[in-house]
Amino acid sequence: MLPSEREVVDAVAKDLYIGGKWRKSSDSKRFRVEDPSTKEVIAEVADATPDDALAALEAAADAQRSWGRTAPRVRAELLRRAFELTLQRQEELALLMTLEMGKPLAESRGEVLYAAEFLRWFSEEAVRIKGDYYMGPEGSMKILTQRQPVGPSYLITPWNFPLAMATRKLGPALAAGCTAIVKPAELTPLTMAAFFEILIEVGLPDGVVNLIHTSDPAAVTKPLLSDRRLRKLSFTGSTEVGRLLMAQASNNLLRLSMELGGNAPLIVFDDADIEKAVQGAALAKLRNTGEACTSANRIFVQRGVAEEFSEALKSRFESLKVGRGTEEGVDVGPLVEQAAVDKVSRLVADARERGAKIVAGGGSFGPGYFFEPTIVLGVDPSFAIANEEIFGPVAALYVFDEEQEVVDMANSTPYGLVAYLFTENLNRALRVVERLETGMVGVNQGLVSNAAGPFGGVKQSGFGREGGFEGIEEYLYVKYAAINAAEL
Numbered sequence: 118m119l120p121s122e123r124e125v126v127d128a129v130a131k132d133l134y135i136g137g138k139w140r141k142s143s144d145s146k147r148f149r150v151e152d153p154s155t156k157e158v159i160a161e162v163a164d165a166t167p168d169d170a171l172a173a174l175e176a177a178a179d180a181q182r183s184w185g186r187t188a189p190r191v192r193a194e195l196l197r198r199a200f201e202l203t204l205q206r207q208e209e210l211a212l213l214m215t216l217e218m219g220k221p222l223a224e225s226r227g228e229v230l231y232a233a234e235f236l237r238w239f240s241e242e243a244v245r246i247k248g249d250y251y252m253g254p255e256g257s258m259k260i261l262t263q264r265q266p267v268g269p270s271y272l273i274t275p276w277n278f279p280l281a282m283a284t285r286k287l288g289p290a291l292a293a294g295c296t297a298i299v300k301p302a303e304l305t306p307l308t309m310a311a312f313f314e315i316l317i318e319v320g321l322p323d324g325v326v327n328l329i330h331t332s333d334p335a336a337v338t339k340p341l342l343s344d345r346r347l348r349k350l351s352f353t354g355s356t357e358v359g360r361l362l363m364a365q366a367s368n369n370l371l372r373l374s375m376e377l378g379g380n381a382p383l384i385v386f387d388d389a390d391i392e393k394a395v396q397g398a399a400l401a402k403l404r405n406t407g408e409a410c411t412s413a414n415r416i417f418v419q420r421g422v423a424e425e426f427s428e429a430l431k432s433r434f435e436s437l438k439v440g441r442g443t444e445e446g447v448d449v450g451p452l453v454e455q456a457a458v459d460k461v462s463r464l465v466a467d468a469r470e471r472g473a474k475i476v477a478g479g480g481s482f483g484p485g486y487f488f489e490p491t492i493v494l495g496v497d498p499s500f501a502i503a504n505e506e507i508f509g510p511v512a513a514l515y516v517f518d519e520e521q522e523v524v525d526m527a528n529s530t531p532y533g534l535v536a537y538l539f540t541e542n543l544n545r546a547l548r549v550v551e552r553l554e555t556g557m558v559g560v561n562q563g564l565v566s567n568a569a570g571p572f573g574g575v576k577q578s579g580f581g582r583e584g585g586f587e588g589i590e591e592y593l594y595v596k597y598a599a600i601n602a603a604e605l
């Protein structure tokens with residue numbers, strides 16, 4: 118690590134933040150954080166125990182009453198200030214993110230902006246929480262509705278977008294008047310600690326936000342989900358873990374938001390603008406080194422343009438520089454850990470053995486967890502690569518003939534997070550958008566993420582929406598009062 122990088126890492130708090138104080142873990146243990154480009158250990162952070170988790174919940178529960186009654190304008194101003202400070206600290210946050218999970222600095226800077234937008238958006242939503250008042254149909258009672266905060270919320274965030282996935286949850290939680298416990302992924306605790314320093318600086322009251330990072334998420338999560346003071350769980354991660362958490366959360370009937378895995382189809386019709394489609398596919402595939410639930414997992418190309426498209430995508434992939442995300446000109450960083458390299462290698466090897474052709478890349482290299490941008494041609498829907506989330510820089514290409522055929526193939530997965538389609542025919546675009554079984558569709562673009570849009574999936578990709586006008590509803594419940602109208 119360079120001395121300037123060391124300085125930024127050293128400046129970040131390494132302890133837990135509970136009830137307004139930085140604290141060691143109750144057993145004083147720490148765990149290591151590694152740079153995936155070099156495998157160098159860059160920091161050691163406090164390793165939260167189940168007791169620490171319960172202390173965080175106690176702090177959040179104690180602060181809930183007064184935070185829930187804070188004037189919306191006050192909550193809005195605090196979030197707005199957090200937005201401004203996040204922008205001011207863009208460089209430091211971006212560097213931490215790149216060091217602990219590998220994405221190129223330019224992408225990390227982009228994530229900081231994306232993350233900050235959730236703070237701005239929800240600072241604007243905090244003052245627009247609405248109710249209603251109307252006469253019941255019988256004329257004998259009035260109906261009054263109001264929205265109230267659901268209460269202490271447990272926010273579990275992933276390593277692939279260490280900042281944006283947290284602000285996408287914390288922004289609406291705080292705007293709605295909920296207190297929170299944030300548990301970042303064990304691979305990326307530093308970005309979140311630096312963001313907590315911002316939340317502390319803006320002056321959030323003690324106990325409103327609490328931070329617990331741990332090397333044993335299951336042990337720390339279990340007592341929280343069994344404690345009746347907790348009212349909400351929001352999780353971003355795999356479908357497999359989401360299902361386990363849902364089962365645990367069922368005892369207390371927790372409000373849930375589940376943003377889970379995907380198997381995104383990207384469809385290129387023969388009436389597409391091919392340059393636009395190649396750009397969109399490269400973005401949808403390689404953003405975050407392919408380590409995103411939104412990543413294009415299956416790329417379907419209509420026969421008439423299949424060759425032109427795959428050639429253009431190949432030259433695009435071969436022009437990219439792979440390396441440590443802090444280096445000038447690097448387009449694609451490392452994967453996050455050895456298990457990720459193993460999985461991507463297994464999927465590519467399986468496709469090759471079953472007869473697919475690797476036309477670009479195909480291999481991993483060191484010293485970190487690097488994998489070349491790869492294109493696999495001639496994939497069949499029965500291959501493992503078609504049915505598992507690749508989570509790496511590997512484009513799997515399929516050829517199709519008919520519109521209905523590709524819609525059926527796109528929908529033939531248990532997942533339903535996002536799809537992308539490229540066509541210059543507006544009627545076709547709208548028709549296919551309606552037929553795709555996903556929560557989101559990118560039309561002639563390879564990115565759907567926007568703080569103002571409701572992000573979320575259907576089927577095994579989960580439920581609940583983050584961002585957009587819908588995002589704050591996940592942290593509110595509707596209370597209705599039936600008012601005797603006889604004397605009104």
Ligand SMILES: O=CCCCC(=O)O
Pocket residue numbers: 277278408409410411566567572
């Ligand atoms: O892995 C899923 C994170 C989604 C990031 C985004 O908002 O695009």
